Amino acid sequence: MSRDLAERDDGIKRRDFLRVVGVTGAGATLTGCSTSEVEKLLPYVVADEEITPGVATWYTTVCGGCAAECGMWVRTREGRAVKVEGNPDHPVSEGGLCSRGHATLQHLYHPDRFHGPMIREGEVFRQGTWDEAEQLLAARITRARNPQNTTDGGRVMFIGGHMGPSMSRLVDEFVAALEGTRVDHDAISDAPLLEAARIAYGSNSLPRYDIGAARLLLSFGYDFVESGASPVEHGKGLSRMSAVNDETHTKGTFVFLGPRLSVTGLNADEWVPIRPGSEGAVALGMASAIAGPGGGGPYANLLQAYSPAIAAEAADVGVEAIEELARRFASESPSLALGPGSGAHHRNATAANLAVMILNDVAGNVGTTVHYDTAGAGGAAGASNGYAAIDQATTAMASGDVGVAIVHGTNPAYSLPAASGFREAFEQVPFKVAFASAMDETSALADLILPDRHFLESWGDSAPRPGVMAIQQPVMEAVPMFDSKQAGDALLAVSSRLGNDLGAATFYEYLQTQHRDFAGTTGSDFDEAWRQALRNGVVEFAAPASPTPQLRAPQTALTFNPPVLDGSGDLTLLVHPSARFGGGEFSNSPWLQELPDPVSKITWHSWLEMNPHTGEERGIRTGDIVTVESPHGSLDVPVWLYPGIREDAVALAMGGGHTAMGRYADGSGVNALDLLPAVAEQPSGALVTLATTVTVTNTGTGRRLATIEGSSDQHDRPIAPAVQLALLGEAAEEAEEEHGELMELQGVGGFVPVPAEGGAPGAFPLEGARHGEYADAHEGPRWAMAIDLDKCTGCSACVTACQAENNVPWVGEDQVVMGRDMNWIRIERYYEHVDATQAGDLDVRFLPMLCQHCGNAPCEPVCPVFATYHTPEGVNAQIYNRCVGTRYCANNCPYKVRVFNWYRYTDAVPEPLNWQWNPDVTVRDNGVMEKCSFCMQRIRDAENRAALEEGRPVRDGEVVPACEQSCPAEAIVFGNIRDPNARVTQVVASERTYRVLDELINTQPAVNYLKKVTFHEVVSEAH
Amino acid sequence: MSAGTGILASYEYLDSTVDAITGLRKAGFEVKAYAPYPDHHIEHALGYDQSPVRVWTLVGGLTGTATALAFTVWTSVDWPIVVGGKPIVSIPPYVIIMFELTVLFGALSTIIGLFVLSRLPNLKPSVIYDPEFTAGRYGVYVEADGARLDDARRILNDQEPIELREGQVAHA
């Protein structure tokens, strides 16, 4: 019956592509096109330049997802990128990669990408050729610049998003040659932070933080784990700073000050729920307490005015809380205060950022945990990307001043409030050009769309911080079905048609020209240096030393008080960047759409966060659809009650409500910007997102949220326990006492003591832990994992990494609503203590839950056909092709980590999105169970590679599952627990080690967790 | 084998039937009786002992037990797969299979035994038969020749049958 068809389909999807590519891939290096000098690609891991079918080739490049510019390793198979990972040698990301970084791969193969240049004809687009398109653009530019042209003439305006330094320079040269204007716009801007740095220290780049070095970390609403300037780097810093040292029993303290707990906030040890917009006042109040009378240098007067009492008044918290925090901030040195950054773009945002800088300064953190680059320009951002600039551009466009508008890498028609008038102004421009890979709201308005290449197909460079440079190289031939061209190439081609020589024929050439000098820096010849740069994925050179900068007085008057908000609503609206979509530029990735939001655990659609007390007062429950009304607009959105938000505020994330961004983004959620006015903050020019109050009224209708959250209460079960820091030494003794001699049931009946093996004797009895019947007979490795909950930040990068590695399908909003999400790993989030009404302890537990690979797995014996069983290596294996689909195993899994293919979900994956599929992992059929396999394909790959080297055993660290690889917090360690020197064995020896539910149901999992460490007493669990 | 005349008497009453059987058996006839329901008086009159069906049941049942034990153990050992940390050969769950196969084999062999012993299915039943036997009548059947036939007829007639049929029969 349908079986034959099914498996054949799957077979074609994976294998046949392999076969075709197996041939073309090998030959592909012979042909190269203009810029992609593919024959010069240099593999990093495999020294062989030839592509071997069936063997992965790795390339280094730079993630183009956001301005953080993390280093990337890209795994290609048969000339096709199948997985992106963090480059461990890159100083910014150090091997980690966030969810959005992983999801960039979906943009590469996005089915909504343009198949060629699109030329508007009336209401619709016609696909044209590149020659035609470039000719058209050149002609229109010439026509527009003709002074005689009064109908559709005007200057050339280039509206750009984030781009690397060389591209930025090229754009500048291109625009300059045409006497045009360039405006930069990013959906999420760091302008207030940048402006504050400029005011305070004369620095032209964002401050750099050494979060890992801090002992006391304060975040003034800054969501550095999920958004912020460099999420992977900062997340790693947080985990290093706050993770307990198991020897000294010390850990850093993290205090979050803000009206709403973002995922960053959920990691805090204490929460001071200050009133929205009061960050500046609180920071000054603390600084004032630290600096004392007359302290604070040029800001002494200001500090005088902001006593802790005034700050407490503004923030709606007790004055003792602020004084106490200030005292600790000064004494627990080095400390660090962050923010508020994009967490609070209100009308006094620059002042608030400045206040935090003053606080750091008076506490003596400048030069230790926070660094300002005062020497060079540095940073990737060229022009100011705030709202003020684009507002001027809008005015110019509206006045008919602009003849040709070129948009590149940004989507202002979506990411600006409707009130900005951008859309209308842009529509008035006689000729609009968009460099875009796939359709978005701005491209939809354009007259000409030039399909840009994905960063994995193009050349580029990055300079994420002074002294660090990395080349972005194409890792594969451009996806053949999309006739795309890198924007740099197109600009050069158009320039030459216009008769302007920018010094290079292709962007590759231009890029090399830009970096001629670094050969001199490293002292070798250029080609070798270039090759080396590509091989390592990063070039580090000594940055010019910046002297510790001195605080400077402001030239302009700033207001540090909480801002005035629009409207007379009783609730303050917090609009924040989405942890999944950023400002909306990632909304068309189904992986990210289906990634549960790290805070709310909701997928796909938008939700309004509201405190449960507020909801109770108004008779609003989770799932009720409410109308949110501001003076600038109104939206209908379902409510999610969240104790991590102040009672006088509601929050809405950006990134939803797209109208022209393709099949996965359109119609999903609402655009929070619709509620906002178009106001630029002064002096930075950033768009004000904390601008208005709203009223919330219940519509009386409701919906089931597409959430994966069942209950956020542990119900006193031994799931995610914690241990108080003060008890750490004692816990070990207790554990020993409690466990005593572990007994195990013999196959022949009766109990015998578990034999103690080499390793960590006397500690938690893991070495002898039951391992099915294989207990001691099997010689090989026994795979196990350790997850340190004190490190895990809940960022969810592992979830997307796993999805990318293991061909885990997405199921869509309706299916998630039904409870059928397919992720093999989920981050459970349990509230232990969250109280928005007072400052104090905060206890939220994140628990990455994946298959526990139990030694006594309850799922195994119930399977009637041995489709799941225990391998001699300690893995609970799932044999998809043997599965009949009784779902008994899932019922009997106490961890609920088994997911079922209710439909042939992979059928819904369109070409060429399925090119991303990992050829080493079976694509699962309708009606089979699946789950985490400990990345069995990676285990086998490591074994195969080890076997080729004279049959040596697999070394520790050779098998790195996708989740571990991706984890920015370094919370996950995998390895052979029989090897006493393996990292996992070392980690598991910790006294904090426990196994979820094990003491209750004796499942003997192979996944070991290390308890979270709290400062306060852990009361709720008896365990 | 032998050919002869079969004679079949139909009775309305149980006691007449029993009397006829007793009479015929006293006279040394091989008697076959028909009844609409199993009646132990008739069986008693015919001198029945224990039915050998029970042997079939016992043998069948024990075969089932042994088969199940051997089969479950052999399949476990043939390709040992560890599930849930349980021993490869785990007798307690196999007891259930053993029980079920005991019952199954026992039941099936009982039926086979019944069929063999009472020569069922018999799609060509004897010609001399009164359809009223399945309704309310009792029947007595003897085969005899010559003078013996007359004896039989007389004994049968003594009990006032409703009907008496005769016919030539040939035994296979």
Add this chain to the structure above:
Amino acid sequence: MNKNWLIGSLATVLALAGLAFVQGGGAEGGEAEAAVVQPIAFPHNLHAGSGEEQANMNCQFCHFSAERSVDAGIPPVSSCWGCHQVVQGRNNPGEVAKIQGYMERGESIPWVRLYKISDHAHFPHMRHINAGLECQQCHGEIQEVGAEGIQTRGGLAGALFGTDPGVHENGPVWRGDAMGWCIDCHRQPNEAGQQQASTDCAVCHY
């Protein structure tokens, strides 16, 4: 009683049982064609045979990655062209000339795949080659197969006995997706008397 009816149903039951027995032994096959027409009538014997006027090439000269990859590798067109630029071909210059065509058009040769394992099973060539197996142990005396190629078995026979059994006298001995065939070999004892390769399910299925 109608004996034909009985025989008929018995036969049906047996046929179904037979199908169940070998299930997975070929019903997977997308290519059930009886005869496979390759884009180029490639004679394995002329290349790899050791007879007179046969080139006696090593299999891995063309199937270049069998020793180091899970895939044996199909030679790139350039690899064919490398020799056939010079070698015109005695028997069938027309077929050889096709290579030039592919080369010039920059197309790959659309070889029809004969050896196919289901998507859910993984067969690492290099592990087998490095364990000392000969190609012929699975692929049969392929070096003696001429331009006529290997016949595959379709239809019911294919379903019952696998799509790719050795129809050609020198054809493959490999029984398509018949897992028992793999297991048989994996279970063979080694010198130490233990089975020579793992029969752990997850060794191949993941």
Add this chain to the structure above:
Amino acid sequence: MANGVTKDATARGAMTHPDLHRLDDVNRDVLKMMGPPGKGWWALLGLAATGIGVFLVAWLGVQVPVGIGVSGLNGPVGWGVYITTFVFWVGIAHSGTLISAILFLFRAPWRQSIYRAAEAMTVFAVMTAGLFPLIHVGRLWHAYWLVPYPNARFLWPNFKSPLIWDVFAVTTYFTVSATFFFLGCIPDIAAARDRATGLRKKFYQVIALGWQGSDSQWHHFGKAYIFLAALATPLVLSVHSVVSWDFAMSIVPGWHTTIFAPYFVAGAIYSGVAMVITLVVPMRKIFGLEAYLTTKHFDAMAKLCLLTSMIVLYAYLSEFFLAWYSGEEVERTAFWNRLFGNYWWATWIMLVCNGMVPVMLWFKRVRHSIPALFVISIFVNIGMWFERYVIVVTSLHHEYEPFAWGMYRPSVVEMCILLGSFCWFGFWFLLFTRLLPPIAIQELKEVMPPPMRNKASGAHS
């Protein structure tokens, strides 16, 4: 008298069937039921056939090709209406063989009139139940892998899995029940054969297997029947125990309890007897079987119902008590959730229908009122379906891992298949009432006073 004929059986027969006098009255009355059906029967059969059509479309036309996602099942709740209905029908299947076999062994006097219908119900209920494991698997086309048969992959099923026990138990139960049913039918089919004409006669001729009621046939038949009854009795108890172990062998809170086997068996008998009442009451009315199915029969069945209802209620209460008494948070939460959680309504339907409504059976007036019994039996049927729903769904939706808790809502397809299963069952039962003697002719005769020429002879000896 010398021939030893006694009227020992007459007392029983006269007691339960006071209106029956002659042996062939039974034939007349029973075989009359098998006469040409009326319009009502055809209408019901048509309805059932339509229901089967819907059932097949929903299952083979929609669910199998599209995916089992058309059900409302999900991550935490992997079993729902299908398994509920499976257990329901297996439970229904119980009382047939129970009434037949156990009551046969204990010589219960009220067995004869109802056991044929009850056995037929058993067979058809198992036929219905047996479909549900097939319906609920994700890959129907691979379901035969649960059967141990030699194959080219050298693979065998896992005999440690309760689902394999299920395969063996249900298959055995079906085989034995069907055999037992058919064996009892053979003499009665012969009776039908001897009255029928034309095509029907041919049909009965074949399936009567040449039964004539000869002494040796009766002799071996009787023994075989006793042995089958003796085998079937523990089988009845084992089958529902095995079904209960599908749940009890797991570690799911709410499933993992030692009380499950007896609790399920009692529940199965309970629901089975209720279903017998539900089926027999209309049969009695339509076919005018008042002489065969007397209030004494109903009274006995009602008492059995009452007894099992008390056992079941005791099981419910002891589960709740033990969950509390265990002090184990997971158990406590599971049972608290049952009573007051999202599915409180299902639990209360179960408690009211199964525990409270049957309390009325304490009253003789209720036991002797056939309409009242009919209504109560319907309540019990509903209650017992919900009992399984409560066990399956409420236990799964809140398991160990609170973060993975979820809700289950049955889909339209599941409802179609649930209702279709009743049609499937009804279809076979309707055919049964017309094609096979729905009341055991020969066994009734066994308990009737045998016809005696010498009327006095029965009195003495």
